[in-house]
Every structure is written in C-alpha cells, then in structure tokens.
Amino acid sequence: MNDFIFAAAFYGLAGMTILSAAGVVFLKDIVHSALMLALSFIGVAGLYVLLNADFLAAVQILVYGGAVAILIAFGVMLTRRRNMKESNPNNRWVIYASFVSAAFFAICGWALIGTDFKPVGQQVNPEAAVEGLASLLLGDYVVAFESAAVLLLVALVGAIILAKGAKEA
Amino acid sequence: MNDSNIFMLISSFLRSLLSPLLGNDATDLSIYVVGLVGVIIVVFTNAVILVLMERKVAGFMQSRLGPNRVGPWGILQTVADTLKLLSKEDYQPREVDKWVWALAPALLFIPALGAYAVIPFDNQAVPVDLNIGIFYFIALSSLSTLPFLMAGWGSNNKYSMLGGMRAVAQMISYEIPLIFSILGVIMLVGSLQMSSIVEAQSKVWFVLLQPVAFVIYVIAATAETNRTPFDLVECEGEIVAGPFTEYSGMRWSMFFLAEYANLFAVSAIATTLFLGGWQPLPLPGALGDILQFIPGWIWFAAKTYFMIFVFMWFRWTFPRFRMDQLMSFGWKVLLPLSLANILITGVGIYFYRVMIGG
Numbered sequence: 001m002n003d004f005i006f007a008a009a010f011y012g013l014a015g016m017t018i019l020s021a022a023g024v025v026f027l028k029d030i031v032h033s034a035l036m037l038a039l040s041f042i043g044v045a046g047l048y049v050l051l052n053a054d055f056l057a058a059v060q061i062l063v064y065g066g067a068v069a070i071l072i073a074f075g076v077m078l079t080r081r082r083n084m085k086e087s088n089p090n091n092r093w094v095i096y097a098s099f100v101s102a103a104f105f106a107i108c109g110w111a112l113i114g115t116d117f118k119p120v121g122q123q124v125n126p127e128a129a130v131e132g133l134a135s136l137l138l139g140d141y142v143v144a145f146e147s148a149a150v151l152l153l154v155a156l157v158g159a160i161i162l163a164k165g166a167k168e169a
Numbered sequence: 170m171n172d173s174n175i176f177m178l179i180s181s182f183l184r185s186l187l188s189p190l191l192g193n194d195a196t197d198l199s200i201y202v203v204g205l206v207g208v209i210i211v212v213f214t215n216a217v218i219l220v221l222m223e224r225k226v227a228g229f230m231q232s233r234l235g236p237n238r239v240g241p242w243g244i245l246q247t248v249a250d251t252l253k254l255l256s257k258e259d260y261q262p263r264e265v266d267k268w269v270w271a272l273a274p275a276l277l278f279i280p281a282l283g284a285y286a287v288i289p290f291d292n293q294a295v296p297v298d299l300n301i302g303i304f305y306f307i308a309l310s311s312l313s314t315l316p317f318l319m320a321g322w323g324s325n326n327k328y329s330m331l332g333g334m335r336a337v338a339q340m341i342s343y344e345i346p347l348i349f350s351i352l353g354v355i356m357l358v359g360s361l362q363m364s365s366i367v368e369a370q371s372k373v374w375f376v377l378l379q380p381v382a383f384v385i386y387v388i389a390a391t392a393e394t395n396r397t398p399f400d401l402v403e404c405e406g407e408i409v410a411g412p413f414t415e416y417s418g419m420r421w422s423m424f425f426l427a428e429y430a431n432l433f434a435v436s437a438i439a440t441t442l443f444l445g446g447w448q449p450l451p452l453p454g455a456l457g458d459i460l461q462f463i464p465g466w467i468w469f470a471a472k473t474y475f476m477i478f479v480f481m482w483f484r485w486t487f488p489r490f491r492m493d494q495l496m497s498f499g500w501k502v503l504l505p506l507s508l509a510n511i512l513i514t515g516v517g518i519y520f521y522r523v524m525i526g527g
Contacts, residue, residue: 002194031322035269038315055301058308066311066344069318069337076322130301130361 010050017043028089030075038068055130176294176466204296208285216429220247223481230485257418262324265415269323274416274423277316280309281430288437289363291447291465302363303355306438307348310393313431314340317402320412320424332411335492336402339392342499343399347389349507353382353514354442367446374451376443381510383443385503387476390435391483392499394428398487401495436476437469444472 020043023036041064048057137145180200188196221236221244228235236243287302289295299305314337321333355361357378358369376383392399403411413424440446447465451457
C-alpha cells in the first residue's frame with residue numbers, strides 16, 4: 001500500500017517536473033514559460049519531500065518558486081513586444097545550443113551513473129535536517145557561507161550603483 | 170494540562186471504528202482525509218462568518234448598524250450573498266489569456282488552504298505536525314504572490330496589470346520583515362515545530378519577550394494579506410480593484426474566500442507564535458487552575474478571533490498608504506527594525522545563558 005502510494009507520487013511528480021520543464025522551452029509566450037518554470041520547481045520540491053528532505057523542499061519553494069514572480073515581472077518589463085504569443089521564439093542559435101545542452105546532459109548522466117547511491121531510510125538524515133544543516137553551515141563551512149553572503153551584498157550594492165550612478169547612490 | 174481533548178476523542182473513536190474494517194494503513198489515510206475535510210469546513214464557514222463580522226465591525230467603527238435585514242441581526246446576509254454569487258453568470262472577457270486568467274483564482278486558494286496543515290488547533294491536534302512547521306508556512310505563503318500576478322497579467326487590462334505588479338512589489342518587500350520577525354521567536358524556542366513553539370510558551374507568552382517582533386509581524390501580515398492600510402493591490406479608487414477587475418460571480422468570490430482564509434491563517438499563526446496558542450492565560454494560583462478547565466480549542470479560537478478583530482480594526486481606522494510610502498516604510502523602517510530585533514534577541518539569549526551558568 002505505502003510502496004504503491006510512494007511510486008505513484010514519484011512518477012506523478014517526476015512527470016509533472018519533466019513536462020513543465022519541456023513547457024518552459026517550447027511554449028511561445030514568455031509568461032507561460034515562466035509559470036511552467038514555477039510548476040517545475042514545485043515538482044522538484046515534491047521529489048525532495050519524497051526523499052525525506054523537507055527542509056530542502058521548503059527552501060526550494062521559498063527561494064525558487066517565490067522568485068518566479070520577480071522573473072515574470074522582469075520578463076514582462078524587459079521583453080516589450082506587440083504580440084506576446086511570439087515573445088519566446090527560437091533563433092539561429094538553436095543548433096549550437098542543442099550541442100551544448102546534449103554535452104551538459106551527457107556530463108550529468110555520466111555523473112549519475114558513476115555515483116554510488118545509498119538507499120534512504122525512514123528517518124530523516126541528520127545532515128539534511130535543520131540542526132545538521134545549521135551546524136554544518138555555521139560551523140564547518142562558516143567561512144564559505146559568510147563569503148557567499150558578502151558576495152551577494154557586493155552584487156546588490158553594485159546593481160544599485162550601476163542603476164543609479166555612483167554620485168546619486 | 171489535561172491530556173485528552175475533543176479532537177483526540179474523535180480521532181480515537183474513528184480509529185477504533187475503522188481499523189477492524191480497513192486495516193492500519195487505510196485507517197491512517199482516512200484519518201488524514203477526515204482532517205482535510207475538517208480543515209476545509211473550517212475555512213469555508215470561517216469565510217462566511219468573517220464576511221459578516223467584517224461588515225458588522227465596519228458598522229460599529231462608523232457608528233451604524235451594518236447588515237440587519239436578512240435574518241435576526243443580519244446573520245443570514247452572507248448566506249444570501251453566497252447564493253447570489255453562485256447563481257451569477259460565469260462571464261469571461263474575450264481578450265483574456267484564457268488559461269492564466271481561469272487558473273489564477275483557483276491557484277490562489279492552494280497556498281491559503283495548505284497553510285492550515287501546520288496550525289495547532291489544540292493540544293496534539295495539528296493536522297500535520299511537521300518538523301519544519303513554521304518554515305513550511307513561510308515557504309507556502311511565498312507562493313501566493315504568483316496567482317495575483319497571473320490574475321493581473323491574464324486579465325489583459327492595464328489596471329489589473331498595475332495591481333499585479335504592485336502585488337509583487339508589496340508582498341515580496343513585506344515578506345522579509347515577516348520572516349525576520351518570526352525568526353526572533355524561533356531563536357527563543359530553538360525549534361521550527363509548531364507544537365514545541367506552543368509548548369515553550371506555557372510559562373510566559375512570547376508577546377511579552379518579543380514585543381517588537383509582534384508589532385512587526387502584525388504590520389507585515391496586514392500587508393501580506395493585502396488589507397487596508399496596505400490594500401494598494403486592490404485600491405478601488407485608482408486602479409478599479411486591480412487584479413479582480415475582470416472577474417465576476419464565483420471566480421471573483423474565490424479571491425475573497427482566499428483572502429479570508431489567509432486572514433484566519435495569519436491570525437492563527439500570530440496566536441501560535443506570540444499569544445501561547447491553545448494554552449490558557451498563565452496565571453498563578455486558583456484562577457489559573459480554573460482557566461485550565463476551558464478546553465484548548467476555545468482558547469485558540471478566542472485568541473485567533475481577537476487577532477482577526479485587530480486586523481479589522483486596522484482596516485476601518487487607518488487611511489491607505491501611498492505606493493512610495495509603502496515601499497520606503499517596508500525597506501527603511503521595518504527591515505532595519507527586524508534585523509535589530511534579531512541582534513538584540515541573540516545577545517539577550519547569550520547573556521541569559523551566561524547568567525544561568527550554561
């Protein structure tokens with residue numbers, strides 16, 4: 001019974017993720033593409049839940065799902081076209097891009113095949129739970145964590161200066 | 170604290186009834202279904218009650234009676250309104266982005282309903298007592314921006330579009346102080362689980378330890394639910410109800426259902442985080458013992474409705490912000506204040522630990 005529900009949930013979520021990811025690429029309206037991207041992120045979050053990594057799932061929804069709204073706001077503002085039905089078109093780069101993405105896919109597949117996956121138990125892996133993550137991030141890897149934070153701050157300040165000019169900001 | 174309450178009695182009764190018939194797995198599943206149906210009933214009846222309450226409170230604030238014709242004291246007014254909305258024509262404007270427009274009101278309801286999964290209604294009566302409880306609530310509520318933008322964009326109307334853009338700007342800027350104010354409480358508890366947040370307040374409610382966080386939470390929650398003085402998303406006077414302009418009948422009322430579901434949810438979260446959840450007033454002596462006899466869900470409902478009343482009070486006494494005032498208030502006042510609150514809480518916890526010799 002439980003195995004059946006698990007399998008059904010996995011295939012449902014995996015199908016949703018892949019189909020909506022395909023929708024991002026193939027839909028012609030860029031707003032529709034962005035909404036499909038949100039659906040795809042939510043599907044990935046569901047897969048995390050199935051792996052007992054619920055903190056990661058919540059982060060996935062908060063950071064990626066929530067950010068799609070901003071993406072749409074910029075997508076709408078920066079791609080002013082008369083006809084929204086052709087705002088996400090293909091162009092001559094499509095052939096080169098297919099080679100790049102095939103190479104990327106091959107590397108991902110190679111890494112997946114090479115990895116030795118261990119089955120997850122019923123218990124939450126302590127390193128995926130909040131406490132384990134916190135002690136890793138703010139203990140062992142605190143320097144990397146803080147420097148990433150400083151990097152983000154620099155990017156933020158840089159964006160403001162680029163937009164408003166150094167004197168005004 | 171008494172260990173059995175009405176929810177546990179119902180649950181154990183259903184279990185004893187179902188488990189011989191269905192076996193353990195199916196019984197677990199059906200208990201979840203019962204919980205889900207219970208939550209949906211709570212959401213819908215609450216929306217009906219809250220619409221009436223809003224109009225009555227509005228009348229009270231403005232020295233008039235409010236609805237008083239349908240039924241005694243106007244009680245059946247919302248029922249009549251619901252019937253009217255149900256029987257209205259389902260009108261769809263010609264040039265809308267069909268799927269996006271039609272899905273927006275339905276999708277808006279999902280985060281609103283999902284938030285109820287972690288609300289602790291009573292002792293051990295949390296629909297799903299997740300390990301990451303409050304963080305789940307934060308993550309879900311971040312999704313509620315998207316349907317507003319979908320409605321604004323899909324309507325193909327410049328006023329709706331403005332409303333949708335305002336929704337993004339407002340809800341994202343006020344989400345940050347909201348989360349930071351919750352962080353102060355989480356630091357005190359040391360857990361994200363809803364039941365342990367309530368347990369931690371058995372001696373003293375966090376509204377006394379975190380008064381600044383409470384005020385920030387209430388302000389940011391008002392903005393998150395798009396209520397006056399932060400209802401720039403709807404703003405009838407200047408952008409004709411914003412994202413709702415092109416909706417009518419049941420689709421339109423879905424927006425209101427979601428708004429009142431959200432209002433109840435943020436009030437329930439305020440109750441859980443700052444007002445001790447289902448726990449009675451922590452008074453010493455005989456009075457405290459008497460208060461213990463009132464069931465937890467009554468305490469929870471009373472505190473939640475008090476918070477809802479406070480939100481309604483805001484709505485009918487404050488004038489609306491201007492858009493630039495709204496943004497600068499969020500980023501220049503609430504954000505530094507909530508960061509300072511986190512810093513002071515951390516220092517306070519450190520000194521408390523030093524004092525007790527930890």
